Amino acid sequence: MNDILQSLNKALARQGWLYGDKSHRLGHPFEWVDGDRHPELYTTIDSLSILLYLSMFYEEYATPDEVLTSDYEQMKGYYEEQLDNFCKHFFPFSKLSPTPLASDLKTYIGCHALGRTQDYCFIRKNCKDLTNSIKHLDIGSGLGSHALYSLKGLNSEFYALEASPKSYAVQRHFLRFISPAPGAYLDLVELENFEVTYDAMSKELNNNSKYKIKHCPSWFVPLIQDKSIDLITATWVLNEVSFSGILWLMSHASRVLSQGGYFYIRDSSKLKPGRHSINYDKLLNQIGFVEVARLNVRNRIDYYGVPRVYQKKTDAAYSFEELGESFLGKFAVTAHGGEYVQNLENMPKLKT
Ligand SMILES: C[S@@+](CC[C@H](N)C(=O)[O-])C[C@H]1O[C@@H](n2cnc3c(N)ncnc32)[C@H](O)[C@@H]1O
Incomplete structure (x- = not known):
């Protein structure tokens, strides 16, 4: 994992997050606030880390007819087989194992397969303009x-x-394992290790279309071409990041997603x-996205999370600085963490 940490440190310096206004006032956007509260994540061994991400699904909620x-059954069976x-x-x-590992794995595989199949079906049903061959960007990929x-x-x-370097390290195992062909998985940190130019x-x-899986640290998102992505997914991530993190992710989402492209979110639908x-739902509306579907459910009562999807109706893109100015104002200080924010302007001014 050291190479991922090194890559992050280089990016922090290269992109100017270590000094001046961006550092002292806003803080850098590559923090996982929830994860960084668990320093044990950085000490566990590989297989235990994998369990952490696999077991993010451990409850079952029935899939509504809509x-x-x-x-559905075919995709769920496929997930169960692949995860198994x-x-x-x-x-x-x-x-x-003296712990009930075998039966725990069965539960996590079943719940994980169910949750992801529900994501697939919701997207399939509601993103009607997706073509037969797409570019899909997943924010905060977990496993x-x-x-x-x-x-x-x-x-x-x-x-x-x-x-998160820890998450990236786990994803390396999973994404390489499921890669559909030799040479179909591209890891940008490896390219940097070999001093390939940006x-x-x-x-x-x-x-290069030979790559079916492209593993991209968030600090390399500027390398993704404007308007090249058809679908963005963000499940259980957007309310776990810092102020700077949400602005960074939303600004690049607005840049890389093509007009007519979709942004799928599933989480508690509450800020933490x-x-x-x-x-961020309102932010999407303000920068030209329109909600096309939302499942009418209560989180962890009827269903795990609240799935909803937005479509981008405009060609506009918004920079990190523009969103910062509109949603934080000139004087906000967020670098010290969410509980010590100063001078935050509450009313967003942005007009589309
Ligand atoms: C709760 S997990 C959800 C994982 C996955 N999306 C899922 O639904 O199974 C949050 C994920 O978001 C990632 N993450 C956290 N902060 C992030 C940030 N600022 N930018 C990108 N990803 C982030 C974490 O490392 C982790 O992979």
């Missing part, structure tokens, strides 16, 4: 499991965007205290 597609293979690869000893339905059901080139990295990332206070 979400079901004709290939992945677990056999990493936990061949599961039955020997990386959006890639499975994306490659199989949406015939995509899949971009996994990640800011220009060449960008060409490889955007123009101590992270940031920018209502």
Whole structure:
């Protein structure tokens, strides 16, 4: 994982996050506020880290009829099989473990497969303008499991965007394991390790269609071409980042998504205290996105999370600075963390 940390440190220096206004006032955008509260994440061994991400799904909520597609069972079975293979690869000893590892794995595989199949079906049902071959950017990929339905059901080139070195390290295992062919997985940190130029990295990332899975640290998102992405997904991530993080992700989302492209969100639909206070659903409306579907459910009562999807109706893109000016104001100080924010202007001024 050291190479990922080094890549982050280089980017912090190169992009000017270590000094001046951006550092002292806003803070850098590559923090996982929830994850960074768990320093043990940085000390656990590989297989235990994998479990952490696999087990982010551990509850089952029935799939409502309005979400079901004709290939629902097929996709769910595919997920179960792929996740089971992945677990056999990493936990061949599961039955020997004195903890109930084997039965726990079964639960996590089942719940994870269910949750991701629900994501797929919701997208399939509601993103009616998606074509047969798309570019899909997933923000904050966790295990990386959006890639499975994306490659199989949406015939995509899949971009996994990640800011946490620990998460990135886990995704390396998963994404390499599920890569559909030798040489179909591109890891931008590896390119940097071999001193490939940023220009060449960008060409490889955007123009070489032999890659089906592109692993991109969030600090390299500027390398993704404008208007090149058809679908963005962000599940259980947008309310776990800092002020700077949400502005960075939203500004690049507005830049890389093509007009008519979709932005799918699934999370509690609530802001969490101590992270940031920018209502990202409203922000999307203000920068020209229109909600096309939302499942009418209560989080963790009827369903896990609240799925909703927006369509980008404009050609406009907004820079980090523009969004910062509109949603924070000139004088806000957010660098010290969500509970010590100063001079925040509450009323966003942005007009589309
Ligand atoms: C709760 S997990 C959700 C994982 C996955 N989206 C899912 O639904 O299974 C949050 C994920 O977002 C990533 N993340 C956190 N902060 C981020 C940021 N500022 N930029 C990009 N990704 C971030 C975390 O590292 C982790 O992979």
